[in-house]
Amino acid sequence: MVGAHLKDAEDLTGFPIFPQGTKSLLCQLLSRDIWQKYEFQKDQCNYSFKEAIFSGCKNVDSGIGVYAGCHESYYEFPDLFDRIIDTYHGHKKTDKHIAENPSVQLNAPDFPPDEAAMIMSTRIRVGRNLAGYPLQPGIYTPQ
Numbered sequence: 001m002v003g004a005h006l007k008d009a010e011d012l013t014g015f016p017i018f019p020q021g022t023k024s025l026l027c028q029l030l031s032r033d034i035w036q037k038y039e040f041q042k043d044q045c046n047y048s049f050k051e052a053i054f055s056g057c058k059n060v061d062s063g064i065g066v067y068a069g070c071h072e073s074y075y076e077f078p079d080l081f082d083r084i085i086d087t088y089h090g091h092k093k094t095d096k097h098i099a100e101n102p103s104v105q106l107n108a109p110d111f112p113p114d115e116a117a118m119i120m121s122t123r124i125r126v127g128r129n130l131a132g133y134p135l136q137p138g139i140y141t142p143q
Helices: 025-029 030-038 050-059 077-089
Strands: none
Touching: 025 030, 025 050, 025 077
């Protein structure tokens, strides 16, 4: 049985059994076949399948419950990630992503003068990952 008692991914010693009423995509889409196929696999950054699903197993109130350790996690564990991406985003593996040109699509009217007077500075954060390096969940942090 999964739940808050789990301490780390290695506590997952068999197919995860979720409490009745768990609504996460992990609970809905993880099959025994997928578990058996990936149970002992790791991606190129040494991030294991068990680590990928651990958060959703520990936190049964999670919405999705799965984290990629690095870009390669999507290719190493496709039977689960592809199903989750399709279910959550409606984007199938065969679909192509077409980037929009923001200068054409953007419609941002000016702030009213009273609101504009309050703005001292703005910041836009764009998070990216370097190829071959882990994503945040795949970075090992010693306890």
